[in-house]
Amino acid sequence: MKRLIARLWRGLRGPVQWRVMWIVQAKFMAGVTGVVRDDAGRVLLLRHRMWPEGRQWGLPTGYALKGEEFSATVVREVREETGLDVRTGRLVRLKSGYRLRIEVAYEATLIGGDLTIDPFEILEARWFSPDALPQGLQESHRPLILGRSTPD
Numbered sequence: 001m002k003r004l005i006a007r008l009w010r011g012l013r014g015p016v017q018w019r020v021m022w023i024v025q026a027k028f029m030a031g032v033t034g035v036v037r038d039d040a041g042r043v044l045l046l047r048h049r050m051w052p053e054g055r056q057w058g059l060p061t062g063y064a065l066k067g068e069e070f071s072a073t074v075v076r077e078v079r080e081e082t083g084l085d086v087r088t089g090r091l092v093r094l095k096s097g098y099r100l101r102i103e104v105a106y107e108a109t110l111i112g113g114d115l116t117i118d119p120f121e122i123l124e125a126r127w128f129s130p131d132a133l134p135q136g137l138q139e140s141h142r143p144l145i146l147g148r149s150t151p152d
Contacts, residue, residue: 028096030064033105034074035144036086042127043145044110045134046081049123056123058138059105059145070104078108082125083116092144105144 012020036044036059047056062077064070071088078086086108093105117125128134130145 032073033061034108036108038110047124057136084113
């Protein structure tokens, strides 16, 4: 039976194989987060309008556009939400399994711009020392800020 399936699969070729794979595989959105730090080591946190009450503080976060590199998503989202320019650094998280979303996070460094929040999405933006994080911070963001791995 396995030989028959393998033979059929090889006979399908390119586009048909891709369509079959598309149908049977999980589809994910890519949630991308930036751990943005300034020269003093402080981290940029935003109070998000659309997030649940009591858990509105978090890192700049958004979804990747189709075909967009994840590091470019961080740059775009930070710019849209805060007016700030950042340079992405190392990948600090890549995880699947949260419903239909993969989670991607990059370190990022402030390189310029003027802090101007997008009032539709963001209520407030502030710089915090990692040892003085606000109440209402998304718990999944704390390990990213503190440079610790997150439990699975």
